[in-house]
Amino acid sequence: METIDKKALSERDICTKYITPAILQSRWNIYTQVREEVTFTKGRIIIKGAHVSRGEARRADYILYYKPNIPIAVIEAKDNNHGVGDGMQQALVYAEMLDVPFVYSSNGDAFLEHDFTVKSGLVEKELQLNEFPSPEVLWKRYCAWKGIDETKQPIVTQNYYSDGSGKTPRYYQHIAINRTIEAIAKGQNRILLVMATGTGKTFTAFQIIWRLWKSRTKKRILYLADRNILIDQTKTNDFKPFGTAMTKIENRQVDTSYEIYLSLYQAVSGTEEWKHIYKQFSRDFFDLVVVDECHRGSAAEDSAWREILEYFSSATQIGLTATPKETKDISNIHYFGEPIYTYSLKQGIEDGFLAPYKVIRIDLDKDLTGWRPEKGKQDKYGKDIEDRIYNQKDFDKTLVIEQRTQLVAWKVTEFLKATNRFDKTIVFCEDIDHAERMRQALINENADLVAQNRKYVMRITGDDAEGKAELDNFILPESRYPVITTTSKLMNTGVDAQTCKLIVLDQRIQSMIVFKQIIGRGTRINEDFDKFYFTIMDFKKATELFADPAFDGEPVVIYNPEPGGPPVPPEDSDDSSKRIKFVVSDVPVKVVAERVQYYDKEGKLITESLKDYTRATVRKEFASLDSFLNRWSKAQKKNLIIQELEGHGLLLHALEEEVGRDFDPFDLICHVVYDQPPFSRKERAEAVRKRNYFARYGDKARAVLNALLDKYADEGIENIESMEVLKVQPLDRFGTPLEIINIFGGKDKYLAALRGLETQIYMAEA
Structure with a gap:
């Protein structure tokens, strides 16, 4: 019998010949319980000018499931030139992300087990290949750890909904669903889930409700939201599988024959007793109430939602929010308890499920210095203007500077003209009056496109039926119009605008809740419509809130209810019609500063210089120039x-824009990080030609290498390392990629020639 040399086997061979057989020998079902090479994130989006790429996605070698909805173990494999435990630290990272307690590393000789359920004793121990635990053994340990007895297991093991299309919950949705189901199984009746905008809260809620409904743990369910569009989207999209068991509460007379009820809280409550539709239901009618976007009305003790929640107090209640509301007067946590799971904007961007952003900060002179009217100054309508200094707090609230509005509209239009004039855009204004004036200014700046379609610019505010009727068209990716919308508060939450690429802040924002919600309008990704990232254009310093630790931090309870405290105004209220406004048309305004800011790997806005940030980022990986040069010279690609480096936060395209587009990444890094003189790509290419490096090759091979060098000089090293370069001009004139490779005597020799060319390009004396 032939002896297998384990050291010569690849990692995949080790999996096939040793790890998988060991798992199957322990009675794991290869079809339903074992998944290999599971990619569970998308890879962070990296922006390079007009080009977008993704960083490396997280991929586990094995994930083991007790049932399809319950991941229970992670295995990281290494080839046999590694130790048994060499994959453990990587596996532990995956296990924490996936919320699984059993972690294994193997090189084909044995398994190293790390057991998160062990509180004392051997947390890690080595197991022989034939000692890998069975599904029943791990499930028993899992249930003991989670406190799930046999009576609760049918609830916990109920499958999620699947329509056969292959769509399954993402890893973080799995965690949110499972933790909620497990908490309810153990008797917890108030539950809070915090999930960033765009991460699928409604789909998560559907799967939770489905599993509880199918297991008959909960038989009658009320789903509450505060926007009609949210209810309608939910009913026709995520909740569609409930079919005829579901109804939307719309009339004053309710039908109690359904099991799933969807409702606006405004539709089931009111100040007058006869409007209280929900009281037509008995107090114990619902055994589950789910509140979407519960940071809004429901958190306040005197709100309509809280009244409904308290009426159905015997029901299990789940709150879903992107932004837990924590103020002196309002608290979600005080009502629902600490979140049982949080999936943040930062994590969503890091995983590649949410769109990253850049910020353009624009400072206007009057915003920075203020404006004081001369004595006796009247506004354009003849009103005497109160003599005082007006500043950014006043603009568009008590004082309208028309030239300021025009300048903002011009800057927005200038940006769209430089990018794409049909990129969906939301301009957030101070109030409805400001939104209307901004609409007029934007129409005048874009008269050519408005002439083609009057809906190119629309105001969408709560008081305007015509504008509100266009909200669905703005949201719909397939609908071209409207392109630019102006609003005050109507669109700051619950608007699933997947293709919104520009968010303009001409609104002074003091609330972290409002800020998070507004930023959330741009965080969705839609690859079909080329939406991978978005831009925030800030005129009123709102993005300074990015620096607040609370922007992406855990909520802190600061709730301190006071009897008879101030009532909380509705978040869509607009008191602009009640304020006295002065309007001036003859005050000039100009831009005094404009700068682009980027966010770092941690989701924080970079406030230091880009060069300082680059030095710090690269030196974390390469402390010295020698270490960088050594790695660079040895790299096959x-x-x-x-x-x-981009995965670690290097902003290469931004650096090119600041230092120079003629330099490739090698020179940018050597110059900015290690203070070396940079050489342009053309200078490096010319130096290679002077060395007569190509003389060793035949005529055809020399011509190919010359063309590759030209390509490097024009486009950079990344392009010539891809085999795709052989399919495009001018390389394609030498034949097909296979024919070009054969000029060198085969693929290995072609790649060797390419590596030789790269060595010449980066020789120090260039």
Whole structure:
């Protein structure tokens, strides 16, 4: 019998010949319980000018499931040149992300087990290949750890809904669903889930309700939201599988024959007793109430939602929010308890499920210095203007400077003209009056496109039926119009605008809740419509809130209810019609500062200089120039080093814009990080030609290498390392990729020639 040399086997071979057989020998079902090479994130989006790429996605070698909805173990494999435990630290990272307690590393000789359920004793121990635990053994340990007895297991093991299309919950949705189901199984009746906008709260809620409904743990369910569009989207999209068991409460007379009820809280409550539709239901009619966007009305003790929640107090109640509301007067946590799971904007961007953003801060002179009217100054309508200094707090609230509005509209239009004039855009204004004036200014700046379609610019505010009727068209990716919308508060939450690429802040925002919700309008990704990132254009310093630790931090309870405290106004209220406003048309306004800011790997806005940030980012990986040069020279593909650094937060395109587009990543890094003189790509290419490096090759091979060098000079190292370069001009004139490779005597020799060319390009004396 032939002896297998384990050291010569690849990692995949080790999996096939040793790890998988060991798992199957322990009675794991290969079809329903074992998944190999599971990619569970998308890879962070990296923006390079007009081009977008993704960082490396997280991929586990194995995930083991007790049932399809319950991941229970992670295995990280290594080839046999590694130790048994060499994959453990990577596996532990995956296990924490996936919320699984059993973690294994193997090189094909044995398994190293790390058991999160062990509180004392051997947390880690080595197991022989034939000692890998069975599904029943791990499930028993899992249930003991979670406190799930046999009576609760049918609830916990109920499958999620699947329509056969292959769509399953993402890893973080799995965690939110499972933790909620487990908490309810154990008798918890108030539950809070915090999930960033765009991460699928409604789909998560549907799967929770489905599993509880199917297991008959909960038989009658009320789903509450505060926007009609949210209810309608939910009914026709995520909740559609409930079919005829579901109804939307719309009339004053309710039908109690359904099991799933969807409702606006405004539709089931009111100040007058006869409007209280929900009182037509008995107090114990619902055994589950789910409140979407519960940061809004429901958190206040005197709100309509709280009244409904208290009426159905015997029901299990789940709150879903992107922004837990924590103020002196209002608290979600005080009502629902601490979140049982939080999936943040920062994590969503890091995982590649949410769109990253850049910020353009624009400072206007009057915003910085203020404006004081001369004595006796009247506004354009003849009103005497009160003599005082007006500043940014006043603009568009008590004082309208028309030239300021025109300048903002011009800057927005200038940006769209430089990018794409049909990119969906939301302009957030101070109030309805400001939104209307901004609409007029934007129409005048875009008269050519408005002439083609009057709906190119629309105001969408709560008081305007015509504008509100266009909200669905703005949201719908397939609908071209409207393109630019102006609003005050109507669109700051619950608007699933997947293709919104520009958010303009001409609104002074003091509330972290409102700020998070507004930013959430741009965080959705839609690859079909080329939406991978978005831009925030800030005229009123609102993005300073990015620096607040609370922007992406855990909520802190600061609730301190006071009897007879101030009532909380509705968040869509607009008191602009009640305020006295002065309007001046003859006050000039100009831009005094404009700068682009980027967010770092941690989701925080970079406030230091881009060069300082680059130095710090690269030096974390390469402390010295020698360490960088050594790694660069040994790399088979230079692009892999570039991708690795970008994954750690290097903003290469931004650096090119600041330092120079003629330099490739090698020179940008050497110059900015290690103070070396940079050489342009053309200078490096010319130096290679002077060395007569190509003389060793035949005529055809020389011509190919010359063309590759030209390509490097024009486009950079990343392009010539890809085999795709052989399919495009001018390389394609030498034949097909296979024919070009054969000029060199095969693929290995072609790649060797390419590596030789790269060595010449980066020789120090360039």
